[in-house]
Amino acid sequence: MTDYKQYIAEKIVIEGVSTEEIKSYLEIPPTPEVGDYALPCFRFSRVLRKPPVQIALELKEKFVCDDVVSAVEAVNGYLNFRLDRLSFALGAVKNVLAAGENYGNSDEGAGKTVCIDYSSINIAKPFHIGHLSTTVIGAALYRIYKALGYNAVGINHLGDYGTQFGKLIYAVKHWGDIETVRKKGLSELTRLYVYYHEQAELHPEMDDEARAYFKAIENCDKECTELFEFFKSVTLEETQKIYGLLDVTFDSYAGESFYNDKMAPVVEELEKDGLLVESQGAKVVDLSAYDMPPCIILRSDGASLYATRDLAAALYRKKTYDFYKCLYVVAYQQNLHFKQIFKVLELMGKPWYKDMVHVSYGMVSLEDGAMSTRKGKVVLLADVIDKTIEKALEVINAKNPDLENKEQTAKDVGTGAVIFGALANGKIKDIVFSYDKVLNFDGETGPYCQYTVARCNSVISKGEGVVDEGAGTVKEISPEEFNLAVLLADLPHVIKEAAEKYEPSFVTRYAVDVAKAFNKFYFGYKIVSEDAAVTKFRLDLTKATRICLKKSLSLLGIKTPERM
Numbered sequence: 001m002t003d004y005k006q007y008i009a010e011k012i013v014i015e016g017v018s019t020e021e022i023k024s025y026l027e028i029p030p031t032p033e034v035g036d037y038a039l040p041c042f043r044f045s046r047v048l049r050k051p052p053v054q055i056a057l058e059l060k061e062k063f064v065c066d067d068v069v070s071a072v073e074a075v076n077g078y079l080n081f082r083l084d085r086l087s088f089a090l091g092a093v094k095n096v097l098a099a100g101e102n103y104g105n106s107d108e109g110a111g112k113t114v115c116i117d118y119s120s121i122n123i124a125k126p127f128h129i130g131h132l133s134t135t136v137i138g139a140a141l142y143r144i145y146k147a148l149g150y151n152a153v154g155i156n157h158l159g160d161y162g163t164q165f166g167k168l169i170y171a172v173k174h175w176g177d178i179e180t181v182r183k184k185g186l187s188e189l190t191r192l193y194v195y196y197h198e199q200a201e202l203h204p205e206m207d208d209e210a211r212a213y214f215k216a217i218e219n220c221d222k223e224c225t226e227l228f229e230f231f232k233s234v235t236l237e238e239t240q241k242i243y244g245l246l247d248v249t250f251d252s253y254a255g256e257s258f259y260n261d262k263m264a265p266v267v268e269e270l271e272k273d274g275l276l277v278e279s280q281g282a283k284v285v286d287l288s289a290y291d292m293p294p295c296i297i298l299r300s301d302g303a304s305l306y307a308t309r310d311l312a313a314a315l316y317r318k319k320t321y322d323f324y325k326c327l328y329v330v331a332y333q334q335n336l337h338f339k340q341i342f343k344v345l346e347l348m349g350k351p352w353y354k355d356m357v358h359v360s361y362g363m364v365s366l367e368d369g370a371m372s373t374r375k376g377k378v379v380l381l382a383d384v385i386d387k388t389i390e391k392a393l394e395v396i397n398a399k400n401p402d403l404e405n406k407e408q409t410a411k412d413v414g415t416g417a418v419i420f421g422a423l424a425n426g427k428i429k430d431i432v433f434s435y436d437k438v439l440n441f442d443g444e445t446g447p448y449c450q451y452t453v454a455r456c457n458s459v460i461s462k463g464e465g466v467v468d469e470g471a472g473t474v475k476e477i478s479p480e481e482f483n484l485a486v487l488l489a490d491l492p493h494v495i496k497e498a499a500e501k502y503e504p505s506f507v508t509r510y511a512v513d514v515a516k517a518f519n520k521f522y523f524g525y526k527i528v529s530e531d532a533a534v535t536k537f538r539l540d541l542t543k544a545t546r547i548c549l550k551k552s553l554s555l556l557g558i559k560t561p562e563r564m
């Protein structure tokens with residue numbers, strides 16, 4: 001497989017800069033008139049101690065053109081490369097078609113394990129819109145790492161520890177019943193939980209009984225443990241529906257309570273390392289030297305904390321999976337928490353603290369401002385997805401009322417729109433979710449990309465049997481065809497970058513770019529014509545486009561209906 005960026009990078013020698021690094025700086029210029037690839041030379045100013053303009057000129061002098069790179073120019077500190085466009089496009093299309101659905105995969109991650117902690121929902125709490133990002137970003141990274149040959153381990157670090165479970169047991173025992181919970185699921189658990197809090201405000205002594213129930217769970221009391229497991233199964237069963245829709249899977253559901261018996265050794269180790277100090281009765285790791293508040297390990301009553309369980313989980317994951325990297329896809333509100341955890345691991349002398357990454361992301365809210373978690377009023381993720389599917393069906397009914405399989409298509413389009421909407425921007429940006437925006441068939445959306453795949457399908461079936469093997473080769477190609485081919489050649493690189501930067505939005509962006517480039521080509525040229533050589537090339541280009549679009553969308557968890 002010819003990797004054109006690799007090819008160009010190998011032809012450039014800069015002392016002290018690796019080929020890999022040069023390759024990573026190569027860009028596709030915003031307008032093709034400038035060139036087909038460009039190297040911004042300011043990147044080397046520091047190592048070479050020269051201004052970019054001079055570096056560009058010197059590199060140009062040394063560069064030897066050949067039958068792949070036909071020209072090179074130095075402009076304003078950029079080195080611009082022009083390719084032999086026809087042979088480039090033919091080569092790119094051939095590569096994609098030869099690899100098929102494996103296009104973009106690699107084995108660079110062979111032998112390496114990446115743990116990804118994502119979704120990590122809280123038991124007996126509603127699965128709300130706030131969980132959308134962690135779930136779809138994490139699942140996309142999971143698929144991306146797998147495509148690159150890594151052994152990915154998806155972990156749902158369940159929030160299944162804390163006095164709230166004692167409160168729920170109290171509520172079920174006093175005012176609820178198992179059957180109703182079984183029937184109504186999470187909404188009944190939420191109702192009971194909210195009611196508990198209303199009552200506890202009037203009768204604070206309730207909290208003592210609730211705390212006792214929680215202790216009973218910890219001490220493996222039969223009845224309380226059974227109830228706790230029941231809450232867990234009710235929650236998981238209900239969330240499983242959403243995971244199914246979004247095509248999200250996990251390899252482990254080891255949640256916070258899993259570390260019940262694994263925290264004492266961590267506390268011991270911290271104690272032995274002399275890292276624990278007393279502070280108002282609590283045991284903490286002092287992080288003032290690093291400008292951080294102390295990391296609390298044990299409360300004054302001896303109870304463990306969220307951080308204690310995360311430390312135990314980190315040690316457990318290292319021991320169990322010997323990970324190359326361990327990612328936490330968690331909202332930016334927890335930036336400090338993870339900084340503290342990673343610092344404590346460093347102080348404990350774990351060199352692998354460097355392999356821990358907090359993949360932080362922004363907030364999702366709805367256009368009408370609804371997102372409050374107060375008093376059980378939350379926007380359920382299931383409601384958002386259902387409503388998007390419903391609206392997708394309306395759009396389909398208006399655009400293509402005779403479509404077969406409308407219900408399934410609406411499902412794929414609706415969920416695709418939600419996923420794409422959540423992944424469309426850089427992950428750290430806050431998102432305002434709008435139904436109309438994510439469902440706009442002409443915007444930079446999931447449905448737009450899916451629609452383009454359906455368009456490819458219909459072009460390809462029209463071309464079925466039109467050209468045979470002896471069709472010959474095209475003699476020239478248009479700028480639109482060339483642009484599309486450049487993008488198709490870039491997919492392997494995009495997937496790699498997305499993994500390196502933990503940024504699935506690179507793939508989302510890519511899919512939109514490919515769809516736009518294809519539509520320009522589609523509206524500008526006749527794909528099936530009398531000229532057999534041209535027809536063959538254009539059909540191949542369409543097939544290669546379909547492969548790249550389907551591949552990028554599938555990495556994001558988005559399905560591509562045959563017709564739309």
Ligand code: ARG
Nearest residue numbers: 117120121122157159310330
């Ligand atoms: N359950 C937590 C929450 O909803 C997120 C857990 C993230 N993972 C972790 N290992 N701390 O806030």
